Amino acid sequence: MELQNLLRFTFLCCSIATLAACSSADSVTAPVTPPTTPTAVTISGSIFASDVGGATVTVKKTDGTTVAGPVPTNSDGTYSIDILDTALTSDLVFESTGGGFVDEETQVNATAGSMSAFIEGGTLAAGDSVHVTPGTTIHENLITDHGKTPAEAQTAFFNAFAYNPDFTMDPVDITDPASLTADDAAKLAGWRAAVFSRLADTINVTPEQMFDMFAAIAQDLSDIPDPQMPMDGMDASGAVLIGTTVVNSPTTTDYLGTTASFTTADTANLQVTYTPLTTNNVHGKNTFKLTIMDTSGGGATPVTGLVPGTDLKVMPMMYMADRNHATPMGGITELGNGEYEVTAYYLMPSRMMDGTAMGTWDLKVMVNMKSVHFYPNINMAMMSNTVRVQLKGVADTIIDMNGLEVARPYNLFRDNLAPTGGGGGGSTYDFDVFIAPMETMMSFPALLDPMMLMSGMGGTPYNVSGVVVEASVNGGSYATGTDNGDGTWSFSALNLNTTPGFSNKIRVKLTDSNEVKTTDGLTAQAGVNDSATFSVALP
Numbered sequence: 001m002e003l004q005n006l007l008r009f010t011f012l013c014c015s016i017a018t019l020a021a022c023s024s025a026d027s028v029t030a031p032v033t034p035p036t037t038p039t040a041v042t043i044s045g046s047i048f049a050s051d052v053g054g055a056t057v058t059v060k061k062t063d064g065t066t067v068a069g070p071v072p073t074n075s076d077g078t079y080s081i082d083i084l085d086t087a088l089t090s091d092l093v094f095e096s097t098g099g100g101f102v103d104e105e106t107q108v109n110a111t112a113g114s115m116s117a118f119i120e121g122g123t124l125a126a127g128d129s130v131h132v133t134p135g136t137t138i139h140e141n142l143i144t145d146h147g148k149t150p151a152e153a154q155t156a157f158f159n160a161f162a163y164n165p166d167f168t169m170d171p172v173d174i175t176d177p178a179s180l181t182a183d184d185a186a187k188l189a190g191w192r193a194a195v196f197s198r199l200a201d202t203i204n205v206t207p208e209q210m211f212d213m214f215a216a217i218a219q220d221l222s223d224i225p226d227p228q229m230p231m232d233g234m235d236a237s238g239a240v241l242i243g244t245t246v247v248n249s250p251t252t253t254d255y256l257g258t259t260a261s262f263t264t265a266d267t268a269n270l271q272v273t274y275t276p277l278t279t280n281n282v283h284g285k286n287t288f289k290l291t292i293m294d295t296s297g298g299g300a301t302p303v304t305g306l307v308p309g310t311d312l313k314v315m316p317m318m319y320m321a322d323r324n325h326a327t328p329m330g331g332i333t334e335l336g337n338g339e340y341e342v343t344a345y346y347l348m349p350s351r352m353m354d355g356t357a358m359g360t361w362d363l364k365v366m367v368n369m370k371s372v373h374f375y376p377n378i379n380m381a382m383m384s385n386t387v388r389v390q391l392k393g394v395a396d397t398i399i400d401m402n403g404l405e406v407a408r409p410y411n412l413f414r415d416n417l418a419p420t421g422g423g424g425g426g427s428t429y430d431f432d433v434f435i436a437p438m439e440t441m442m443s444f445p446a447l448l449d450p451m452m453l454m455s456g457m458g459g460t461p462y463n464v465s466g467v468v469v470e471a472s473v474n475g476g477s478y479a480t481g482t483d484n485g486d487g488t489w490s491f492s493a494l495n496l497n498t499t500p501g502f503s504n505k506i507r508v509k510l511t512d513s514n515e516v517k518t519t520d521g522l523t524a525q526a527g528v529n530d531s532a533t534f535s536v537a538l539p
């Protein structure tokens with residue numbers, strides 16, 4: 001066999017030599033390929049629960065053979081490890097055991113358990129980073145301990161937590177003042193880890209036992225999920241207990257309650273408290289209160305007189321599996337005593353009504369250039385009362401995230417619906433819509449007349465003028481709305497059917513001096529695509 005191979009090899013060399021000689025007049029000798037010596041690449045990263053110092057990091061193949069390490073982590077949780085580049089084509093598991101960390105929630109020094117990250121073969125190259133977090137640990141456990149494919153593990157994790165664990169993201173300890181200058185992505189990654197710390201504390205699991213909680217969650221997620229309750233504390237064979245404790249693995253309800261409990265955030269000499277105005281924190285128009293206190297010198301003095309848009313900015317961002325996007329904002333009103341009322345118009349809920357996870361909302365608040373973040377869980381509003389409809393431009397187009405020219409979306413939000421004159425049993429209602437066209441995924445300004453709209457990356461700006469907004473109730477004639485100059489249009493004394501549960505249909509038309517906006521971006525056809533419909537059921 002060896003001789004045969006040698007002959008074949010020799011023959012191949014000769015063929016190549018012949019070809020080389022034919023195609024290159026200068027070359028008289030065949031190029032000799034030197035035998036390749038495996039070289040090592042350096043991968044750096046961190047073990048984060050928060051920062052786990054003195055942990056032992058090993059890289060293994062999925063069959064358990066060690067390909068690199070062990071190496072220790074530094075006191076800040078960082079490590080650096082050399083891996084033969086020949087090993088990078090294999091699926092790899094980064095494993096960490098032991099070490100110490102300061103638990104974010106309890107602030108106690110604790111000994112870490114095992115954490116891990118699964119890296120698909122061919123993903124890593126020299127200089128890349130692998131950050132091992134609670135999220136990557138659960139994902140890896142689903143693959144290694146429960147036989148899931150990487151894609152299945154990702155889906156199971158996303159269903160439960162509405163994000164994909166990302167080993168490239170370097171988290172910061174959000175309870176450490178040193179994190180204040182970190183970027184939004186690092187804070188988001190740090191918050192995601194801190195949620196597990198608080199979740200453990202909430203269900204009476206110690207920081208040490210939290211690592212068994214990661215394994216328990218993976219076990220829970222290994223069975224067929226119920227979208228409404230992807231974490232139900234059970235697997236196919238019954239209740240999942242955490243390690244050697246008698247504590248049940250947490251449920252989706254526990255998790256959502258924990259995420260919603262992050263309502264106070266500190267930055268240098270400032271404390272900001274976020275208060276949703278309703279317990280059902282829904283998508284569409286959403287008004288909330290921010291309380292801003294100056295905490296310098298250990299006190300708490302209300303911060304008053306912040307100018308909206310200058311001293312005080314609120315910038316929500318949704319992190320989805322495949323993209324990030326901003327959302328339209330309404331106004332900010334100072335209430336006094338350091339309190340400010342803010343209106344956001346959420347394009348999407350964090351989860352659909354059936355429980356399907358969509359993404360994570362990051363509500364960034366900037367006070368005098370210092371930022372804090374909240375991550376509210378935004379519920380889906382009832383379908384019987386439409387919170388948002390869409391109309392589209394026809395000649396009015398944008399270049400989308402894929403570089404394609406598409407009709408510009410105009411988001412129309414139900415802004416207000418109230419009995420005319422404050423009630424008294426009549427059937428007429430005042431109705432306002434808030435309109436926010438899209439410029440890019442990051443920009444949804446309030447519609448003003450006139451204004452110039454950007455049209456995605458590289459698109460031709462669109463000049464808006466002569467805006468007319470009309471509404472018709474239950475097939476009646478159209479009334480023209482009053483432009484309030486802030487993106488809202490008002491209709492007064494609309495006649496609604498007040499029969500309880502009756503689904504009123506309010507059709508809204510949007511026209512500018514160039515065209516009628518349509519539901520499908522095609523040229524308007526009266527009564528076909530020239531209006532969007534809000535369903536309105538009165539209580």
Ligand SMILES: [Cu+2]
Pocket residue numbers: 318320325348358359
């Ligand atoms: Cu979204």
